[in-house]
Amino acid sequence: MKTYNSQPAGTSRNPFVHELKFTMTDKIKIGLMSVTVFPVRLLLVSFFMLLAWPFAFTAALGRSDLVPDPQSWWRRLIDFCLRVIMRAMWFCGGFHWIKVKGERAPPSEVPILTVAPHSSYFDAIPVTVTMCSIVTKLESRSIPVWGTLISYIRPVFVFRSDQHSRRKTVEEIKRRAQSGGKWPQIMIFPEGTCTNRSGLILFKAGAFIPGLPVQPVVLRYLNKLDTFSWTWHGPGALKILWLTLCQPHSSVEIEFLPVYYPSMEERENPALFASNVRKLMAKALEVPLTDLSFDDREIILSRGPLQIHDCSSLLHFNQLVCRLGLKTGTRDNMLEEEARRTTKLQGDRLGLEDFAQFLNLPVTDTLRQVHNLFDQAGDGKIDVRHYIIALSTVQWPHKSMDSLKLAFKMYENEDSGEITEDDLAVILEIMLGVKEVELSPLFLQLQASDRRKITYDELQCLIKQRPHFSVDCLNFKDHPRSDCTGRLQSCNGQSHNKDD
Numbered sequence: 183m184k185t186y187n188s189q190p191a192g193t194s195r196n197p198f199v200h201e202l203k204f205t206m207t208d209k210i211k212i213g214l215m216s217v218t219v220f221p222v223r224l225l226l227v228s229f230f231m232l233l234a235w236p237f238a239f240t241a242a243l244g245r246s247d248l249v250p251d252p253q254s255w256w257r258r259l260i261d262f263c264l265r266v267i268m269r270a271m272w273f274c275g276g277f278h279w280i281k282v283k284g285e286r287a288p289p290s291e292v293p294i295l296t297v298a299p300h301s302s303y304f305d306a307i308p309v310t311v312t313m314c315s316i317v318t319k320l321e322s323r324s325i326p327v328w329g330t331l332i333s334y335i336r337p338v339f340v341f342r343s344d345q346h347s348r349r350k351t352v353e354e355i356k357r358r359a360q361s362g363g364k365w366p367q368i369m370i371f372p373e374g375t376c377t378n379r380s381g382l383i384l385f386k387a388g389a390f391i392p393g394l395p396v397q398p399v400v401l402r403y404l405n406k407l408d409t410f411s412w413t414w415h416g417p418g419a420l421k422i423l424w425l426t427l428c429q430p431h432s433s434v435e436i437e438f439l440p441v442y443y444p445s446m447e448e449r450e451n452p453a454l455f456a457s458n459v460r461k462l463m464a465k466a467l468e469v470p471l472t473d474l475s476f477d478d479r480e481i482i483l484s485r486g487p488l489q490i491h492d493c494s495s496l497l498h499f500n501q502l503v504c505r506l507g508l509k510t511g512t513r514d515n516m517l518e519e520e521a522r523r524t525t526k527l528q529g530d531r532l533g534l535e536d537f538a539q540f541l542n543l544p545v546t547d548t549l550r551q552v553h554n555l556f557d558q559a560g561d562g563k564i565d566v567r568h569y570i571i572a573l574s575t576v577q578w579p580h581k582s583m584d585s586l587k588l589a590f591k592m593y594e595n596e597d598s599g600e601i602t603e604d605d606l607a608v609i610l611e612i613m614l615g616v617k618e619v620e621l622s623p624l625f626l627q628l629q630a631s632d633r634r635k636i637t638y639d640e641l642q643c644l645i646k647q648r649p650h651f652s653v654d655c656l657n658f659k660d661h662p663r664s665d666c667t668g669r670l671q672s673c674n675g676q677s678h679n680k681d682d
């Protein structure tokens with residue numbers, strides 16, 4: 183696969199990690215707080231959460247999913263009580279004062295608030311302050327106590343198991359947004375996942391598809407020690423709770439930015455609308471744009487023996503196939519079916535037109551770019567197997583053994599189940615995003631240096647024994663062996679960060 187040279191902004195950084203470093207003073211403070219303030223706070227926070235439950239439960243009685251709550255005095259009373267209880271809960275958790283800047287626009291004017299950056303479950307603070315609705319997955323409704331509180335704010339539920347869930351969610355957002363203020367405002371975290379707030383990742387289009395005005399809201403956590411970030415690699419939910427409750431004071435600021443009215447062009451092009459709002463919010467936050475999406479997260483975070491070494495080409499490829507709708511959400515047999523059809527080609531290389539036909543797509547500029555990525559020889563033809571391997575890799579980055587198996591199926595000799603050294607080198611080049619793979623260390627390990635062929639089982643066996651397979655058993659261009667000595671420490675896991 184060709185190297186993608188003009189890298190999108192900031193994609194060599196990984197905002198999905200959060201490494202906490204404590205000074206000695208921090209540790210002593212945390213130790214002291216843990217045995218004094220922490221238990222009291224935990225008790226009080228739990229108390230207020232439990233106290234909120236009967237109110238939220240009562241409010242949900244006799245409510246229909248399809249119509250907004252009628253305004254009645256008792257609902258208003260419950261709403262008031264819940265706000266007070268929630269505020270008390272945050273207070274006991276260390277958020278003694280919550281600074282609010284700017285002015286919130288009324289629901290009749292702005293149906294949607296877009297909030298960023300999303301980094302933690304403490305981002306629930308602006309939700310409880312405003313009592314806006316949110317978009318959340320259906321499963322959260324069944325969390326004890328918290329689920330009832332979530333239901334209270336009339337969230338838009340996402341049915342993950344439903345194939346059309348994305349469309350249905352957008353339709354529901356639209357329906358409520360166009361109700362002219364009858365439904366509560368919806369708060370949307372358009373990044374769709376938590377980052378460590380070092381930059382704004384790409385926005386999902388959901389909040390922008392209705393084409394109605396949005397009010398951007400930015401969040402700032404002002405403590406020097408960041409105990410809030412809850413990312414995919416970093417401290418877990420309980421540790422964050424513990425560390426945050428051990429801080430003497432936790433400072434958060436919510437700023438309502440001026441309402442953003444989309445232009446005619448933005449109304450027709452939600453991606454443009456999203457992109458412009460994102461720029462504006464990044465500017466208000468004074469953080470850079472990081473052109474990564476929710477979908478890229480798993481690629482960046484791939485781990486294990488076949489960890490992706492350099493993500494840039496695969497990230498670029500991923501963006502293109504997402505745009506073409508070639509990725510399917512669930513593991514079905516489509517990719518296997520395509521692999522079977524590819525095997526039938528018997529290594530025949532396809533031009534752009536044939537490739538389009540193979541995928542049942544029209545020839546477009548995006549498709550041309552995908553095709554071009556695999557046109558190694560520059561003669562306008564590609565080996566479709568390369569495309570399948572790349573697609574499998576970006577689709578299931580954490581199931582690299584499955585991708586490897588699929589690749590073997592396309593290359594192996596039917597009788598012996600073996601593939602040649604050259605073919606394996608190509609497969610690994612694509613899967614790891616590296617160049618010039620050379621396999622002598624691998625065959626040395628197998629003690630079969632003269633055979634130069636390998637079966638899937640042999641390879642799988644070797645990989646199982648080798649947590650650092652790619653570093654130990656392969657040679658490739660820019661191999662970490664050449665630029666670091668403390669291999670296990672500095673190359674394991676962070677090798678794709680090395681050009682920071």
Ligand SMILES: *[C@@H]1O[C@H](CO)[C@@H](O)[C@H](O)[C@H]1NC(C)=O
Nearest residue numbers: 195196197199200201378380
């Ligand atoms: C946050 O992400 C950036 C990359 O965007 C990274 O360089 C930094 O180390 C991360 N911060 C922490 C505290 O892990």
